[in-house]
Amino acid sequence: xxxxxxxxxxxxxxxxxxxxxxxxxxxxxxxxxxxxxxxxxxxxxxxxxxxxxxxxxxxxxxxxxxxxxxxxxxxxxxxxxxxxxxxxxxxxxxxxxxxxxxxxxxxxxxxxxxxxxxxxxxxxxxxxxxxxxxxxxxxxxxxxxxxxxxxxxxxxxxxxxxxxxxxxxxxxxxxxxxxxxxxxxxxxxxxxxxxxxxxxxxxxxxxxxxxxxxxxxxxxxxxxxxxxxxxxxxxxxxxxxxxxxxxxxxxxxxxxxxxxxxxxxxxxxxxxxxxxxxxxxxxxxxxxxxxxxxxxxxxxxxxxxxxxxxxxxxxxxxxxxxxxxxxxxxxxxxxxxxxxxxxxxxxxxxxxxxxxxxxxxxxxxxxxxxxxxxxxxxxxxxxxxxxxxxxxxxxxxxxxxxxxxxxxxxxxxxxxxxxxxxxxxxxxxxxxxxxxxxxxxxxxxxxxxxxxxxxxxxxxxxxxxxxxxxxxxxxxxxxxxxxxxxxxxxxxxxxxxxxxxxxxxxxxxxxxxxxxxxxxxxxxxxxxxxxxxxxxxxxxxxxxxxxxxxxxxxxxxxxxxxxxxxxxxxxxxxxxxxxxxxxxxxxxxxxxxxxxxxxxxxxxxxxxxxxxxxxxxxxxxxxxxxxxxxxxxxxxxxxxxxxxxxxxxxxxxxxxxxxxxxxxxxxxxxxxxxxxxxxxxxxxxxxxxxxxxxxxxxxxxxxxxxxxxxxxxxxxxxxxxxxxxxxxxxxxxxxxxxxxxxxxxxxxxxxxxxxxxxxxxxxxxxxxxxxxxxxxxxxxxxxxxxxxxxxxxxxxxxxxxxxxxxxxxxxx
Amino acid sequence: xxxxxxxxxxxxxxxxxxxxxxxxxxxxxxxxxxxxxxxxxxxxxxxxxxxxxxxxxxxxxxxxxxxxxxxxxxxxxxxxxxxxxxxxxxxxxxxxxxxxxxxxxxxxxxxxxxx
Numbered sequence: 001x002x003x004x005x006x007x008x009x010x011x012x013x014x015x016x017x018x019x020x021x022x023x024x025x026x027x028x029x030x031x032x033x034x035x036x037x038x039x040x041x042x043x044x045x046x047x048x049x050x051x052x053x054x055x056x057x058x059x060x061x062x063x064x065x066x067x068x069x070x071x072x073x074x075x076x077x078x079x080x081x082x083x084x085x086x087x088x089x090x091x092x093x094x095x096x097x098x099x100x101x102x103x104x105x106x107x108x109x110x111x112x113x114x115x116x117x118x119x120x121x122x123x124x125x126x127x128x129x130x131x132x133x134x135x136x137x138x139x140x141x142x143x144x145x146x147x148x149x150x151x152x153x154x155x156x157x158x159x160x161x162x163x164x165x166x167x168x169x170x171x172x173x174x175x176x177x178x179x180x181x182x183x184x185x186x187x188x189x190x191x192x193x194x195x196x197x198x199x200x201x202x203x204x205x206x207x208x209x210x211x212x213x214x215x216x217x218x219x220x221x222x223x224x225x226x227x228x229x230x231x232x233x234x235x236x237x238x239x240x241x242x243x244x245x246x247x248x249x250x251x252x253x254x255x256x257x258x259x260x261x262x263x264x265x266x267x268x269x270x271x272x273x274x275x276x277x278x279x280x281x282x283x284x285x286x287x288x289x290x291x292x293x294x295x296x297x298x299x300x301x302x303x304x305x306x307x308x309x310x311x312x313x314x315x316x317x318x319x320x321x322x323x324x325x326x327x328x329x330x331x332x333x334x335x336x337x338x339x340x341x342x343x344x345x346x347x348x349x350x351x352x353x354x355x356x357x358x359x360x361x362x363x364x365x366x367x368x369x370x371x372x373x374x375x376x377x378x379x380x381x382x383x384x385x386x387x388x389x390x391x392x393x394x395x396x397x398x399x400x401x402x403x404x405x406x407x408x409x410x411x412x413x414x415x416x417x418x419x420x421x422x423x424x425x426x427x428x429x430x431x432x433x434x435x436x437x438x439x440x441x442x443x444x445x446x447x448x449x450x451x452x453x454x455x456x457x458x459x460x461x462x463x464x465x466x467x468x469x470x471x472x473x474x475x476x477x478x479x480x481x482x483x484x485x486x487x488x489x490x491x492x493x494x495x496x497x498x499x500x501x502x503x504x505x506x507x508x509x510x511x512x513x514x515x516x517x518x519x520x521x522x523x524x525x526x527x528x529x530x531x532x533x534x535x536x537x538x539x540x541x542x543x544x545x546x547x548x549x550x551x552x553x554x555x556x557x558x559x560x561x562x563x564x565x566x567x568x569x570x571x572x573x574x575x576x577x578x579x580x581x582x583x584x585x586x587x588x589x590x591x592x593x594x595x596x597x598x599x600x601x602x603x604x605x606x607x608x609x610x611x612x613x614x615x616x617x618x619x620x621x622x623x624x625x626x627x628x629x630x631x632x633x634x635x636x637x638x639x640x641x642x643x644x645x646x647x648x649x650x651x652x653x654x655x656x657x658x659x660x661x662x663x664x665x666x667x668x669x670x671x672x673x674x675x676x677x678x679x680x681x682x683x684x685x686x687x688x689x690x691x692x693x694x695x696x697x698x699x700x701x702x703x704x705x706x707x708x709x710x711x712x713x714x715x716x717x718x719x720x721x722x723x724x725x726x727x728x729x730x731x732x733x734x735x736x737x738x739x740x741x742x743x744x745x746x747x748x749x750x751x752x753x754x755x756x757x758x759x760x761x762x763x764x765x766x767x768x769x770x771x772x773x774x775x776x777x778x779x780x781x782x783x784x785x786x787x788x789x790x791x792x793x794x795x796x797x798x799x800x801x802x803x804x805x806x807x808x809x810x811x812x
Numbered sequence: 813x814x815x816x817x818x819x820x821x822x823x824x825x826x827x828x829x830x831x832x833x834x835x836x837x838x839x840x841x842x843x844x845x846x847x848x849x850x851x852x853x854x855x856x857x858x859x860x861x862x863x864x865x866x867x868x869x870x871x872x873x874x875x876x877x878x879x880x881x882x883x884x885x886x887x888x889x890x891x892x893x894x895x896x897x898x899x900x901x902x903x904x905x906x907x908x909x910x911x912x913x914x915x916x917x918x919x920x921x922x923x924x925x926x927x
Binding site (some may be wrong): 444454455524525526527528529532533551552553555556559560564567568803805806809810811812 | 816817818819823824825826827828830831832833839842846860861862863866867868869870871873875877878880882893910912
């Protein structure tokens with residue numbers, strides 16, 4: 001069968017990214033020809049600034065070598081501008097008259113720098129800053145000339161000025177606005193930026209209008225010698241760089257009669273008004289916006305490739321963008337609405353002496369914008385909060401101090417990737433060093449955080465080093481890293497969010513995984529390892545006693561009711577109510593350890609014993625001989641209720657915390673939840689049971705009990721927040737149980753209570769549990785209904801639908 | 813090929829797996845997917861040696877229980893960008909019986925090379 005012909009006009013980052021995505025999906029669908037006006041293969045335009053600054057070379061920034069085009073059977077025609085599209089004949093016509101016919105046409109013509117219509121704009125030595133040729137011209141000029149003026153104090157202008165300065169020129173930046181980078185920074189941040197650039201030797205003229213460029217020979221078009229401002233000042237310059245903005249390059253599209261409006265207009269599938277013609281990148285106007293940053297272009301590329309591959313899935317719905325300045329030694333970050341306005345509140349930290357300024361803009365309890373200079377480690381975190389649009393009310397008083405302040409561990413307290421050695425470990429979970437990340441980014445041509453995670457595993461486990469990984473990505477590839485979707489789909493099988501799935505299960509009364517997948521139009525036949533456990537939990541928690549558990553959709557630990565270890569053996573943790581045991585249990589444990597030759601016995605942090613290294617075949621016999629209840633140490637469920645000895649023995653104890661803990665544990669065990677749940681009860685405010693870092697922490701005081709919720713002692717230490725003060729044991733049970741039932745009904749799978757409460761707000765939980773007595777009782781009753789008669793999987797395996805055949809080998 | 817019967821198809825849960833141990837101690841995982849196709853792989857993830865038989869089976873893949881690498885069942889290849897390969901074994905269903913040739917392992921480095 002004859003392949004369809006795809007012609008790509010524009011050999012830049014957006015066009016080639018689309019081709020790469022297309023090759024992944026449908027490698028053999030098209031016969032591909034690429035036309036590029038520049039003589040180079042596709043290179044990383046974002047890294048022109050480091051090239052200008054002498055930190056990288058042109059070869060370093062090539063993304064697709066000519067060999068890559070050959071290997072993929074793509075015909076590359078460089079130095080070949082397309083001058084006309086004949087839509088009727090379905091042909092493009094190149095400058096030299098060659099014609100190429102197409103079945104599908106992809107326009108990725110990028111943008112052109114805007115040139116101020118000043119007298120003298122055609123003089124020699126007047127450049128724009130857009131491509132390799134411009135960069136090379138600037139490098140050459142810096143070698144022979146002394147003074148430069150950059151017109152435009154935006155991102156690109158400042159990077160150009162910095163590069164020229166590093167190449168030994170005296171540089172003056174002329175900017176028409178009252179402060180630098182006015183589209184990304186407020187006045188204070190811009191002032192700090194200006195100061196740090198002045199310290200590097202740059203000079204500035206703000207609110208300065210350029211009037212003319214003066215040549216060395218008034219009569220003819222000679223070489224530029226100065227920039228004349230409206231104020232009358234003449235700034236000597238043998239090199240003038242205009243960096244006053246870009247305009248989508250739509251000349252070709254317009255000449256072909258395609259609808260353009262400040263960009264080539266496309267729909268959410270990146271299709272133009274001609275159904276055979278798609279467009280991506282800076283030439284495009286999508287929902288009225290033309291993007292100039294790399295992350296949105298890559299998202300467009302992904303969607304466009306999907307439709308070119310005839311999969312027909314996915315829409316581009318716009319991007320949130322953030323900005324970082326690539327000037328070595330200047331840390332700057334800006335995202336969202338940083339200017340504020342009606343109904344907005346600012347939180348500001350300003351330390352001019354240290355060159356640090358941070359402003360966070362909040363509206364309706366949500367973070368909507370951030371500007372930072374001097375210290376940008378938390379940029380990624382703030383950007384995530386902006387994109388997620390979740391409530392930050394609970395974090396508000398600590399928000400300014402960043403994510404690290406919330407208790408970050410795992411990377412030695414480092415917060416500046418640039419200062420780290422290549423051998424320094426960035427990701428403590430997966431043991432990934434900085435050098436490995438840099439090399440992988442370069443070798444694999446990565447641009448987004450997601451890609452770096454997939455290839456290196458860095459920041460893919462606990463995520464606490466995300467900020468560092470992004471800094472490395474920024475420094476190495478210049479990419480920014482925003483994954484666009486404001487709503488995050490559950491997994492690759494669906495575009496639905498966790499919330500949408502939960503809502504549908506309730507509203508449609510769905511009670512099986514296939515029913516959910518059918519109703520919500522899952523793209524895969526039976527889901528994946530990410531969505532199936534979540535669906536199984538949502539069904540069981542929404543329709544208890546009705547939905548039927550699917551063991552094959554549970555992670556192995558919950559399927560075998562033991563914790564898998566790195567060598568494939570299991571660990572067994574029997575339940576010890578409130579951490580209390582007795583001689584009979586200890587004798588049985590000792591007997592089991594001997595009989596089954598269990599190599600390690602460990603006291604856990606949850607006040608019980610862990611038998612490690614049990615063979616899978618032995619599990620059922622071990623459970624039987626222990627004759628103790630399952631500890632559910634393997635499950636997304638109630639784990640332990642840690643207690644101190646309390647008033648029974650302790651001379652400080654005010655309440656019987658051990659008994660309270662045991663009552664809680666007996667009431668709540670067998671309770672599956674979105675994630676593991678840990679409780680603690682302390683008998684006095686000395687808090688020996690560490691109630692302050694538990695999902696529910698109870699602290700006895702002389703007059704009753706204080707209940708704290710949403711603490712966490714894990715990756716990020718999170719201190720539990722005060723929830724309610726009650727008098728009796730019964731009240732402790734009811735309030736704690738009701739809070740946990742709310743979490744069970746509303747939490748997203750694998751969301752700990754701290755993240756759930758941060759998402760919905762503590763006030764939301766208080767309103768439903770503390771303030772509304774009827775609702776509290778209803779929640780508590782629903783929890784008791786769900787737990788009533790639930791089997792212990794170790795001792796009632798049939799009732800618990802445990803697949804007993806899994807333990808034996810076959811064919812033996 | 814010397815196939816030996818090891819169990820009934822019904823002994824393996826849909827989207828599940830069972831384990832077979834050879835005389836030399838090597839464990840082979842036998843998977844069953846939703847269309848009742850069976851696959852046999854060395855029960856050892858190319859990443860850190862996790863027992864693939866204990867993973868979640870979906871489509872024609874299994875996710876390793878230790879670090880969630882995905883392995884394609886029919887060719888034993890890790891799903892990109894992870895790389896690596898697992899030894900495959902001939903397996904078939906005859907009249908409801910699962911038959912395995914545990915001696916005829918196929919280690920195909922090449923099959924996985926093309927991404």
